[in-house]
Structure formats: C-alpha cells, structure tokens
Amino acid sequence: DAASKFIPPEIKDGLICTVVHICNKRLKNVTDHCEKAFLTMKCVHEVNPDVFFIV
Incomplete structure (x- = not known):
C-alpha cells in the first residue's frame, strides 16, 4: 500500500486493468x-508480481 503512493495513478490503473483483463x-x-x-x-x-503488492 505504501509503495503504491509512489506510482502515478494512470500507470497503476493501467497496469492493474491489463493484468486483471488477462486473468479474466x-x-x-x-x-x-x-x-x-x-x-x-x-x-x-x-x-x-508487482501488481500483487499494489493491490
């Protein structure tokens, strides 16, 4: 959670959406x-694995 504060929202959201789409x-x-x-x-x-720690 603390690390996610350093990641710009557009990158974090795009990365998470891409990974979730692949998994879906x-x-x-x-x-x-x-x-x-x-x-x-x-x-x-x-x-x-990086997304796992953001979520």
Whole structure:
C-alpha cells in the first residue's frame, strides 16, 4: 500500500486493468466464486508480481 503512493495513478490503473483483463480471460470458465477469487489472486501474482503488492 505504501509503495503504491509512489506510482502515478494512470500507470497503476493501467497496469492493474491489463493484468486483471488477462486473468479474466484465463479464468472465464471458472464459475465457483471462491475458486475464481483464489485463482484470480494466483494469476495476478503469476502475470505481474508487482501488481500483487499494489493491490
């Protein structure tokens, strides 16, 4: 959270949106809410570990 204060909002928002979009495409067939939440966090960390610490 503290590190996110040093990242300009447009970069942070764009980076997070890109990673979330990638993960949503990967997980589009997962229907269970809890499973999707866990897999989304895992995917975000795999796609870009830096975003994991921003969120």
